[in-house]
Amino acid sequence: xxxxxxxxxxxxxxxxxxxxxxxxxxxxxxxxxxxxxxxxxxxxxxxxxxxxxxxxxxxxxxxxxxxxxxxxxxxxxxxxxxxxxxxxxxxxxxxxxxxxxxxxxxxxxxxxxxxxxxxxxxxxxxxxxxxxxxxxxxxxxxxxxxxxxxxxxxxxxxxxxxxxxxxxxxxxxxxxxxxxxxxxxxxxxxxxxxxxxxxxxxxxxxxxxxxxxxxxx
Numbered sequence: 001x002x003x004x005x006x007x008x009x010x011x012x013x014x015x016x017x018x019x020x021x022x023x024x025x026x027x028x029x030x031x032x033x034x035x036x037x038x039x040x041x042x043x044x045x046x047x048x049x050x051x052x053x054x055x056x057x058x059x060x061x062x063x064x065x066x067x068x069x070x071x072x073x074x075x076x077x078x079x080x081x082x083x084x085x086x087x088x089x090x091x092x093x094x095x096x097x098x099x100x101x102x103x104x105x106x107x108x109x110x111x112x113x114x115x116x117x118x119x120x121x122x123x124x125x126x127x128x129x130x131x132x133x134x135x136x137x138x139x140x141x142x143x144x145x146x147x148x149x150x151x152x153x154x155x156x157x158x159x160x161x162x163x164x165x166x167x168x169x170x171x172x173x174x175x176x177x178x179x180x181x182x183x184x185x186x187x188x189x190x191x192x193x194x195x196x197x198x199x200x201x202x203x204x205x206x207x208x209x210x211x212x213x214x215x216x217x
Contacts, residue, residue: 001037001101001188004030008079009103015075027064030081034101035061038083044198045097048205051087051212052097060085079103084110087212093119095177095211097201106188108200109147109180112211119215124159124172126214131168137206143179146203152176177211179204 007030011020020027038057045052062082068074079102086096097110112123127134137143138150152174158164159172181200187193 012079095208106183111178147179151178
């Protein structure tokens with residue numbers, strides 16, 4: 001994993017096609033290592049979440065090439081490696097599990113990040129109808145210790161169609177329902193990394209189960 005961070009650090013300082021093409025072998029080796037690690041994560045997840053299928057690890061890893069068409073930043077490459085594993089694959093609507101590697105910004109977690117309007121409305125309605133089920137998960141001590149709060153940008157007011165005076169209105173103002181925790185980059189070189197991922201995903205699983213039960217209905 002050290003070679004991945006070293007490559008990404010150098011890429012951050014030389015984010016241009018000439019440098020990238022000259023270091024293509026380093027990129028290919030880093031990507032191969034990350035795909036192999038993703039395969040290990042998938043195998044771990046299948047013991048935690050029974051809905052995770054035998055995913056192709058290559059299909060879970062995000063492309064390093066940036067879409068710069070509508071961005072003021074024209075840097076052609078991302079300076080991170082990320083992988084997302086969910087019951088329906090990386091591009092599905094379902095809540096899943098994420099792992100992110102970037103110099104000085106490594107994190108792990110998952111959930112539903114910026115779901116589309118129909119899925120977001122379904123999640124909000126489920127929480128509105130049974131807030132105690134959701135709060136049992138997010139107020140659980142293990143969840144609090146691991147993630148703190150559920151993360152997500154929020155509306156300034158109540159979503160359309162919901163009572164703005166509802167006592168738990170803050171729960172359904174979110175645009176994402178995500179649990180995330182930062183990782184010390186030192187853990188990436190530790191034999192405890194996979195165990196740390198296992199503990200994190202195990203703690204996240206009840207939230208993902210809640211979200212995916214909603215999205216399947």
